[in-house]
Each structure stands twice: as C-alpha cells, then as structure tokens.
Amino acid sequence: MTDILQRRDHDGIATLTLNRPAARNALSLALMEALDAQLLAIGRDTSIHVVILAANGPAFCAGHDLREIRATPTRDAYEQVFATCSRLMLRMVRLPKPIIAQVHGVATAAGCQLVATADLAVAAESARFATPGVNIGLFCSTPMVALTRAVSHKASMEMLLTGELVPAHRARDLGLVNRVVPDTELAEATLALARQIADKSPLTVAIGKEAFYRQADMDIEAAYAYAAEVMTRNMLAHDAAEGIDAFLAKRAPVWAGR
Incomplete structure (x- = not known):
C-alpha cells in the first residue's frame, strides 16, 4: 500500500481511498498502478x-495528472498513461466483486470515467460531473468508452462536446449515478449499500456481474442463450440450493461461496 492510495477492510468490504487531495486526486501513473494492483489483490481475497x-x-x-503528462511529452509516455488507464478500467469491470463509487466534489474527465466504470455510484448532493477535455483541446476519448455505456448517446455526446459540469441530480437522471444523498450522509449511505450487497452469496454476485457485462453487448437471441446457460450453471452451485432451501424453510441462508 502506498500513501497515495489507502485501503481499509471491514466486514467483507474493502474501501480504497484516493489520497492525493492537494492534486484533487488526479490519476498519476503511480496512483493508477496502485489502484490496479489493489484491485488485483482484492480479486483474489475471498474475505x-x-x-x-x-x-x-x-x-x-x-x-489525469496533466502536469505529469506534459512533463514527458513523448508518444511512448502518452501511450503508457492511457494503456495503464485502460487496463485499470478493464480490471474494474472484470473484478468478480461489485465496486461502488462514493462521489463528492467533482469527478471530471478520467475521474468521471471511474464513476461510469464502477458498478454502482452514490453521490453527494453537491457533487458534479464533467468530461471537459474538449475545453483544453484533448477530447475525453477514453472516458467516452465508459460514459457511453452508462448513459444515453445523446447525453454522453452533450457532456463530451460541451465539457459542462453536470449536477448530481441530473447525473442520477442520466443513469451515471444510482443515488444522491445529503453531503453529510454520503459515507453512511454508501456503506449501507455495500453492506446490503455483501450479505449476498459472493459466488452468485460474481456470476451475475460477469454475466451482466458479457450479455450487454450481445444481440437479444445470443443474450438469452448465454443467460440460460449461466442460470443453469448457477443452479448447480451449492449457494443456489442453499438459498432456495432457506427461502422455502423461511430461514436465513448460510453462504459457502461455492
């Protein structure tokens, strides 16, 4: 663990905290690498x-940390930054555990990309979102990948072309965030959502997250065929039998994660 990224584990929930406050948590190469490494470790951590x-x-x-990027204005350096960012976002999508973004202040450019890539997002009422690269001659092309998969094409194109800040309630209406709460309740509300999910079978959640993203890009016939196969595999798992038996017996299930 590094100073620029903090990790706290409690009751099956890992909180990763970006810790470059003076730089408004800009995604330096080191921060992206640290976050990627922690997600890799969490993916293997059954607790x-x-x-x-x-x-x-x-x-x-x-x-992105624009000062760092401009300090080495070479093609190789630029490729390293954006390849690292893409690897991080794919890690988030492929992690077999849900990621909830807890958003306050502003989430802009690659910060907005983090929110759009997270499986769920809870925002403070004062939070704002933007993809303002167009304002400085750098179109937010990599944030666009996540944004267009989270909100409609018209809404994402407006954000990308204008660079305007979108308030939290509008972001919720667009589908960029799930919930908007008073600023003072942000941490509590996010933790409550995390606990609600952490109580489910970890195997079932992992199966569901993978299936969600895989079927989203399929045509409807292929999606149903794939989903039917996933449900059959899920039904053969211990946790599915335990969950159904517990429901029928009106008792709490005991998950085994298998």
Missing part, C-alpha cells in the same frame, strides 16, 4: 465481497 472507491480532500477525482 472481501464489495469494494468502495472513495477519495480524500475537496474532490473525488479531477482526471
């Missing part, structure tokens, strides 16, 4: 069922 992605300081994340 963790849910991840909360939070941040210290006045902002959630202001995007």
